[in-house]
Amino acid sequence: MMEILEYVANGLMLLGGFFAFSGSLGILRMPDFYSRLHPAGTADTLGQLLVFSGLALKIIVISLADEAAIDGLSIGKLIAISLLLFVTTPASTHAISRAAHLRGVEPWTGDPEREGTDE
């Protein structure tokens, strides 16, 4: 039972790392400024959610293995960080995209006639 829980915790963290990596890859591969915001979002939302769930589960597993009381404070702190990211991420994304929009950055649409207008 304990081993299974530990594997689940490790798996959650690995999966979170995969989404964070995919986010970075997407930022590099996307064609223009606005499109790059979207893959960045996956790393900030699903990625952090999975990593923090994995960490919380890991804390529970370690506490159970040591037959100690579950470290609720650390889990509470993890939840607090996760919530903080959920509140601050859209605010910063909105701020940066709005700044670009007001500045007149044109979106890339895949239309060859407008190619390069986003540069």
Added chain:
Amino acid sequence: MRTILLFLVLLGFWLLLSGQFDKAFLVGSGIVSCLLAVYCCHRLKLMNEIYQPVESLPRFLFYLPWLIWQIILASLDVTLRSWGTASAIQPRFVKVPVKIRHPLAQTLLANSITLTPGTVTVDVEEDHYLVHALTDDAEKGVLDGSMEKRVAVMVPASKEAGPDQSSEVTP
């Protein structure tokens, strides 16, 4: 009511970060700091339904799982497209008509749209949002208004069209 709740939340946050319940000085200074913060909030007139949406909190707990589920679905989609070819994305700007006027509901909706990968709220106007969508599906999802309905249910005051709710409340 709001005062007591704010005090309890602040105290809980202090205890969470300090983690020491047996040292009288630390707990005592925590209580003093929280009282000071609550007093400042009173002076700054932050004790209202926009800064402390106590009434919406129970419904928000039902909204959160749905939002996380939407985020998971959208994240999987955007991740697949990050690995895919250029034809996998069709980025464009969309004007999304928005009926709700309540500032809190508008903020929640704009944040929810941005949190969901594939759509980013670029600009908030009086009766519509300017949203950048990565794909056709993301555009359809944001235009069908299901998220707005859920936010409207969550913030009861948003249904009553207030006199001048659309203007930002500046503290």
